[in-house]
Amino acid sequence: MTGGGAGAGSGYLDAAATAPLRASARAAMLAVWDAGQANASSVHAAGARSRAVVEEARGRVAAAFGARPGEVLFTSGGTEANALAITGLALARPRGRHLVVSAIEHSSVLESARFLERVFGFELSVVPVDARGRVAPEAVAEALRPDTTLLSVGLANGEIGTVQAIGELAAHARAVGALVHTDAVQAAATLPVSFAEAPGEAGAWPGHSVDAMTLASHKFGGPQGVGALLVRTRLPLEPMLHGGGQERGLRSGTENVAGIAGFGAAVAESAAEVGTQALALMASRDALVARVRDAVPGAALTGDPEERLPGHASFTVRGVSGESLLVALDAAGLAVSSGSACAAGRSEPSPTLLALGIAPEVAQSALRFTLPDPIDDETIERIVRVLRAEVARAGAVGGRALDEGAALS
Ligand SMILES: Cc1ncc(COP(=O)(O)O)c(C=O)c1O
Structure with missing residues (x-):
């Protein structure tokens, strides 16, 4: 996707809310x-x-x-x-x-x-x-x-x-x-x-x-x-x-x-580019998911690991609020969502996450990256650095096993 409008750029990772204007x-x-x-x-x-x-x-x-x-x-x-x-x-x-x-x-x-x-x-x-x-x-x-x-x-x-x-x-x-x-x-x-x-x-x-x-x-x-x-x-x-x-x-x-x-x-x-773009997005998404799961304590993927949208990486990060992660990423020039854009700003946990059997206190730590274009390793490392810092700041417990059924790691 070749976005040219406001909000477009390598740090804009919220395409599922609104994709950059072509x-x-x-x-x-x-x-x-x-x-x-x-x-x-x-x-x-x-x-x-x-x-x-x-x-x-x-x-x-x-x-x-x-x-x-x-x-x-x-x-x-x-x-x-x-x-x-x-x-x-x-x-x-x-x-x-x-x-x-x-x-x-x-x-x-x-x-x-x-x-x-x-x-x-x-x-x-x-x-x-x-x-x-x-x-x-x-x-x-x-x-x-x-x-x-x-x-x-x-x-x-x-x-x-x-x-x-x-x-x-x-x-x-x-x-x-x-x-x-x-x-x-x-x-x-x-x-x-x-x-x-x-x-x-x-x-x-x-x-x-x-x-x-x-x-x-x-x-x-x-x-x-x-x-x-x-x-x-x-x-x-x-x-x-x-x-x-x-x-x-x-x-x-x-x-x-x-x-x-x-x-x-x-x-x-x-439509002309969707097939090739999907493959490129999947590669970036998989790299992002693997790195966040490895390097961010308490992070777990939400949704289906295989049957999922190509550029879509969504997590819960145990012990940290999704809103605080979103704000920290924004300060680092990375635009993401906590859950869906329309649910952002609401204090109740997302009904979608609750329907998956995720506990309400875990659901409020939701974070979503949706890539308009493939991202490079430097961007992935930037994301990981911010998330790790927020987890540390929140005093979250690193590496703790997740409750069964809370989310798929
Ligand atoms: C799955 C789905 N359906 C419907 C909508 C509503 O679309 P719109 O905001 O353009 O009315 C959205 C918006 O995010 C969506 O993600």
């Missing part, structure tokens, strides 16, 4: 503004130019994921796309009032499901995960019912990096006739992901197994405040935003033309 995305947005923005629904020539920009970006997003352009609905981001998928599919499909989600879904998924529970009388089954954050296909099979409308499981978790076997989970949902949505906000930016309807079309994973998939522009190095829901056109979908009838009547509101252009450019560039 030069191509910036250029695409500037081109819209420099040409003079117009409403993409206006009939004059300037409006037609804006419409062309939106449709070109739609084509780029579709092509990147093996989708058809008609399957791409632009939204204001991942949160809105998740809300539209869950409420829109559930309310449009009077199959039953039962939903299944995993215990480690992003809050925008979980809270949308809870909204349906609270306001529309849906029943919600929350499927547990194992100590690595994996959802067991058998647990999903057990939760599904003849009246289940929708299964929603994130392709990868932003806090712990664990990637799910979505095809297997989806197969169980299909067997009972339930729809499947996956929040691919984190996975799609760093792994080859496909929305192609037929197996083997444009890559196979998760491919034909899902009915709807969420994307967020800023995780690809595009602008914030733009995203998309990929959804099969044959499916009835109840809109959330009513009004002008944009986006096939499914998402009213004047399109964010420049933002959509930036999103399209970022996704196209990301």
Whole structure:
């Protein structure tokens, strides 16, 4: 990823919160503004130019994921796309009032499901995960019912990096006739992901197994405040935003033309490099994980050691608060997160870490590095020096064995 915007640089290790802006995305947005923005629904020539920009970006997003352009609905981001998928599919499909989600879904998924529970009388089954954050296909099979409308499981978790076997989970949902949505906000930016309807079309994973998939522009190095829901056109979908009838009547509101252009450019560039970038990120991630585990007393990896996002290294550091580690790293020019960005600043331990069986006092020591680009050994040593100093300062007990199930070391 070639970030050029503010916050980019070798010390920026928080790509899962927001990836550095790509030069191509910036250029695409500037081109819209420099040409003079117009409403993409206006009939004059300037409006037609804006419409062309939106449709070109739609084509780029579709092509990147093996989708058809008609399957791409632009939204204001991942949160809105998740809300539209869950409420829109559930309310449009009077199959039953039962939903299944995993215990480690992003809050925008979980809270949308809870909204349906609270306001529309849906029943919600929350499927547990194992100590690595994996959802067991058998647990999903057990939760599904003849009246289940929708299964929603994130392709990868932003806090712990664990990637799910979505095809297997989806197969169980299909067997009972339930729809499947996956929040691919984190996975799609760093792994080859496909929305192609037929197996083997444009890559196979998760491919034909899902009915709807969420994307967020800023995780690809595009602008914030733009995203998309990929959804099969044959499916009835109840809109959330009513009004002008944009986006096939499914998402009213004047399109964010420049933002959509930036999103399209970022996704196209990301898709072209995702395979090679993933390999390079994995090498850096593995070096960072190995060094932190060896050299930082009390450090343990969270999430799945193998089935995880390429640039994602998340830890707990026993006896030290994640916030204090974050502040110390920031002072050393290294931008990271404690857990997810949206949970930062809250004092409660992360529900995701608790769902893994990590004790609350250990969960509050969470620290997450998400690499936009490979990092060098010097950066890894800088990280280790800061963490060791913080552990020493906190008087943490070095090398002590972890409680069983607290985290994977
Ligand atoms: C997995 C996941 N889903 C959804 C979102 C929400 O996306 P946005 O903040 O763009 O609305 C995020 C943001 O971090 C995320 O990590």
